[in-house]
Amino acid sequence: xxxxxxxxxxxxxxxxxxxxxxxxxxxxxxxxxxxxxxxxxxxxxxxxxxxxxxxxxxxxxxxxxxxxxxxxxxxxxxxxxxxxxxxxxxxxxxxxxxxxxxxxxxxxxxxxxxxxxxxxxxxxxxxxxxxxxxxxxxxxxxxxxxxxxxxxxxxxxxxxxxxxxxxxxxxxxxxxxxxxxxxxxxxxxxxxxxxxxxxxxxxxxxxxxxxxxxxxxxxxxxxxxxxxxxxxxxxxxxxxxxxxxxxxxxxxxxxxxxxxxxxxxxxxxxxxxxxxxxxxxxxxxxxxxxxxxxxxxxxxxxxxxxxxxxxxxxxxxxxxxx
Amino acid sequence: xxxxxxxxxxxxxxxxxxxxxxxxxxxxxxxxxxxxxxxxxxxxxxxxxxxxxxxxxxxxxxxxxxxxxxxxxxxxxxxxxxxxxxxxxxxxxxxxxxxxxxxxxxxxxxxxxxxxxxxxxxxxxxxxxxxxxxxxxxxxxxxxxxxxxxxxxxxxxxxxxxxxxxxxxxxxxxxxxxxxxxxxxxxxxxxxxxxxxxxxxxxxxxxxxxxxxxxxxxxxxxxxxxxxxxxxxxxxxxxxxxxxxxxxxxxxxxxxxxxxxxxxxxxxxxxxxxxxxxxxxxxxxxxxxxxxxxxxxxxxxxxxxxxxxxxxxxxxxxxxxx
Numbered sequence: 352x353x354x355x356x357x358x359x360x361x362x363x364x365x366x367x368x369x370x371x372x373x374x375x376x377x378x379x380x381x382x383x384x385x386x387x388x389x390x391x392x393x394x395x396x397x398x399x400x401x402x403x404x405x406x407x408x409x410x411x412x413x414x415x416x417x418x419x420x421x422x423x424x425x426x427x428x429x430x431x432x433x434x435x436x437x438x439x440x441x442x443x444x445x446x447x448x449x450x451x452x453x454x455x456x457x458x459x460x461x462x463x464x465x466x467x468x469x470x471x472x473x474x475x476x477x478x479x480x481x482x483x484x485x486x487x488x489x490x491x492x493x494x495x496x497x498x499x500x501x502x503x504x505x506x507x508x509x510x511x512x513x514x515x516x517x518x519x520x521x522x523x524x525x526x527x528x529x530x531x532x533x534x535x536x537x538x539x540x541x542x543x544x545x546x547x548x549x550x551x552x553x554x555x556x557x558x559x560x561x562x563x564x565x566x567x568x569x570x571x572x573x574x575x576x577x578x579x580x581x582x583x584x585x586x587x588x589x590x591x592x593x594x595x596x597x598x599x600x601x602x603x604x605x606x607x608x609x610x611x612x613x614x615x616x617x618x619x620x621x622x623x624x625x626x627x628x629x630x631x632x633x634x635x636x637x638x639x640x641x642x643x644x645x646x647x648x649x650x651x652x653x654x655x656x657x658x659x660x661x662x663x664x665x666x667x668x669x670x671x672x673x
Numbered sequence: 674x675x676x677x678x679x680x681x682x683x684x685x686x687x688x689x690x691x692x693x694x695x696x697x698x699x700x701x702x703x704x705x706x707x708x709x710x711x712x713x714x715x716x717x718x719x720x721x722x723x724x725x726x727x728x729x730x731x732x733x734x735x736x737x738x739x740x741x742x743x744x745x746x747x748x749x750x751x752x753x754x755x756x757x758x759x760x761x762x763x764x765x766x767x768x769x770x771x772x773x774x775x776x777x778x779x780x781x782x783x784x785x786x787x788x789x790x791x792x793x794x795x796x797x798x799x800x801x802x803x804x805x806x807x808x809x810x811x812x813x814x815x816x817x818x819x820x821x822x823x824x825x826x827x828x829x830x831x832x833x834x835x836x837x838x839x840x841x842x843x844x845x846x847x848x849x850x851x852x853x854x855x856x857x858x859x860x861x862x863x864x865x866x867x868x869x870x871x872x873x874x875x876x877x878x879x880x881x882x883x884x885x886x887x888x889x890x891x892x893x894x895x896x897x898x899x900x901x902x903x904x905x906x907x908x909x910x911x912x913x914x915x916x917x918x919x920x921x922x923x924x925x926x927x928x929x930x931x932x933x934x935x936x937x938x939x940x941x942x943x944x945x946x947x948x949x950x951x952x953x954x955x956x957x958x959x960x961x962x963x964x965x966x967x968x969x970x971x972x973x974x975x976x977x978x979x980x981x982x983x984x985x986x987x988x989x990x991x992x993x994x995x
Contacts (some may be wrong), residue, residue: 362972421943431943478824492910494816501912502800503948511942516837573807584834588814588910606704615682620833620845621743621753625759626825 353412353653356405357645358398359459359638360384360481361419362434362486363535367401368638369411370645374470376638380404384435387522388562391436395446402450413453413652415644416446417462419489424504426456433511433523434486455644460489460507461498462643463597463633468493469646471634476592480585481633482509483598483640484578484607488530492589510534514581533577535600541570557603571606578607579614579630586628597633604632611653675734675975679967680720681781681960682706684756684808685857689723690910690960691733694966696792702726706757709844713758716812717768724772731988735775735974737966739784741811746826748778755845756808775974777966781831782811782853783820784965785919785955790815791968793956798914802907803955804831805920806900809844810852814911832856832859836903855899855902857922863892875960879925893928901936901952908941908950919955926954960974 358367365382380401385393391511402414420432427444429437464481467473473481479493488510492499499506510530511523518527531537534554542551545566560567582594600607612630616622635642680689687704702723707715724736742754749766751759769776786803789795795803801815810832814821821828821950833845833854840849853859857875864873867888904916922929934952938944957964 421946431946433942490910494821499816502914502950503912505943505947506743506910506912508909508942512909513836513902513940514838516902525940525942528942529753580835584906585910586830587830587834588812588907590825590828590830592824618835618847620755620830620847620850624743624753625827626910630822 353649354406355413355415355645355649356402356411356634357415357417357462357641357643357648359417359462359640359644360394360435361459361640362387365397365401365507366638366640366641367398367405368645369405370642372649374466374646376642377665378405379638379641386437387434389436391440394435394437395449398446399449404633411452413648414446414450415462415646415648416442416456417459417640417644418456419443419459419486421505421508422456422458423584424500424502426504429456430505433521437551453648455648455651457644457647458489458504458507459483459640460491461500462641462647463489463635463639463641464491464493464498465646466635466639466643467595467597467633468474468496468498470472470642471596471639472492472631473593478589478591479593479595480582480589480591481595481597482578482582482585484533484596484600485535485598485631487534487536489598493591509581509585512584514577514584527673529670530578530580533574533581537574537577538570539550541573542566553599554602560603560606561648568606572610574600575607575610576614578611581620582611582630583615583618587614592629594628594630597628597635597639599637601632602636608632675971676728676731677735677737677967677971678724678733679737679739679784679963679965679970680723681739681784681962681966682716682720682757683781683962684709687719687723688960688963689720689727690963690967691727692964694971696788696964696968698964700727701960701963709756711758713762716757716759717771720768721771727873732916733774734867735777736768736772737784737968737970738764738776738778738780739781739962739966740764741743741781743806743827743830744778744780746822746824746827751778752827755843775970777970777973778809779966779969780813780826780829781805781962782813783822784963784969785811785954785957785961786813786815786820786964786965786966788957788961789917789919790818790820792964793961794913794917794953798911800911801915801917802904802911802913803919804900804904806855806918806922807857807920809856809858811920815913827976831903831907834903835950836899836906849898851903855903859896859899860892860922863895864888873941875921876924879928882925882928885950890928894932895920897929897932898936900933902940904933904952904961905937907941908937913950916950916952917955918952919957919961921959923954930954931965
């Protein structure tokens with residue numbers, strides 16, 4: 352049976368998964384992201400190790416990479432990645448050569464959205480937004496049931512929309528970006544600034560909030576409110592049927608979503624005169640990006656018997672569905 | 674020859690136009706919008722007068738209404754309009770009965786975008802945003818060459834995206850909405866707050882800026898900067914090929930667009946690693962909404978010989994193209 356692997360590379364973690372044709376994760380491999388101010392080759396070494404760990408018994412038929420960055424419309428290059436060292440690099444071809452396997456590349460949130468369309472919370476909704484809260488914010492736009500990548504492949508970069516004039520400086524070089532106020536990093540900064548441990552992690556804050564810790568609860572109240580305000584802006588622009596919240600921070604579930612729903616309804620223009628879209632948690636958890644990347648690899652290469660065909664398909668770049 | 678009329682109803686003006694099949698304006702009629710705290714019937718009287726002025730010699734085959742408000746996905750009701758008294762009212766059917774003619778209804782910025790697609794600045798771009806600056810901000814989303822109305826018909830309500838937390842109160846009931854900082858009203862408030870006449874109008878400010886008046890120039894610098902910042906947010910979300918700026922304020926042309934382009938490039942995430950979309954002025958001027966409404970009426974009813982067919986088409990609600 353063919354083996355399809357998805358690899359999700361975010362600002363803190365690398366997650367590789369061998370994924371079945373029904374979207375089930377068969378095996379995973381984990382690495383730590385080496386950082387954002389390191390040689391790009393260190394990132395690629397980490398990806399390679401994770402892929403090799405899943406390829407010991409069988410060669411993968413194709414590998415999908417879900418990258419926390421701007422991927423060009425051809426799916427060849429990472430143009431820019433605030434949390435990774437890649438700057439306009441031909442990542443797809445380089446890794447395909449290194450791994451001697453067909454490789455596809457897309458933005459991590461786009462991959463997560465494909466998984467949520469195929470197997471998860473987007474379901475049959477034709478117009479949806481997917482917002483992933485991890486180190487920063489990723490986003491994807493679903494129109495007519497498919498991921499809409501935009502003119503340059505960069506639609507859905509919601510995390511860098513400015514929500515505070517003269518606000519906090521962001522890793523991207525901008526000021527007052529939404530992800531400075533609404534992300535795993537924002538949770539950590541809130542707790543650090545309010546007497547918490549300086550080395551605390553997002554998952555620890557979720558655990559503390561579940562145990563009733565008042566600072567952790569206040570962190571979720573604030574980040575959740577910012578989630579609702581930002582989603583309100585997106586709903587005004589896109590008018591989706593549903594908004595799906597994924598990424599590591601979404602593990603906190605109602606701790607995050609309950610204050611977000613209150614803020615969404617309070618901020619959305621004409622909320623009493625329209626359908627306010629449901630704000631729901633993604634179904635596939637932290638593996639959504641890897642599942643979607645494997646799905647993309649399988650869709651692109653499942654009938655490929657030859658490298659020639661693989662090359663033709665890769666050159667075509669974008670996919671239509673989902 | 675068939676007569677198609679478009680009527681644009683904004684926060685300050687009613688503009689009706691008889692429009693040729695090539696998008697040329699043959700005749701116009703003007704009224705003042707009676708206000709936003711008046712009986713809805715006064716608005717409808719003003720629309721009726723303008724339509725009647727254009728119908729003295731010939732009965733219109735169909736009439737399109739471009740309304741500055743949220744129009745439902747069926748094109749039947751104005752659900753909410755911050756600058757008009759309509760609240761969830763079945764405007765289309767009521768006016769069709771009053772005028773004894775086929776009537777179609779859509780949001781004003783959607784109509785302007787249709788005109789700019791068919792005859793204007795959007796041209797052959799498949800992914801575009803249209804932002805209209807008048808009393809407030811209107812917006813439209815063009816995807817695959819057609820206006821994307823969203824799940825409830827309310828996509829493109831860019832003016833009420835929150836750009837300043839705890840900012841100025843907006844007519845919509847919200848706080849810190851983009852149109853409070855970037856619109857004809859924002860220009861007027863800036864000049865009033867800086868020693869200008871209390872009864873000054875937007876067009877007078879444009880004229881004063883062209884004549885070198887420093888306060889008027891400063892007003893455009895500020896409103897133009899806010900335009901660039903807000904467009905940057907939209908480009909991050911949608912990644913369009915082009916952004917078209919229309920509405921009455923766009924008559925100021927480079928006074929508005931030059932500072933907006935600077936702010937767009939300075940604010941857009943990863944601007945040096947992507948194509949920054951051109952920010953261009955709409956081609957059709959203040960008549961775009963009426964031209965687009967007439968276009969919509971003609972597309973919907975051009976082959977309609979009978980009222981029965983007109984009713985069937987109206988019941989279908991949305992249009993696909995453009």
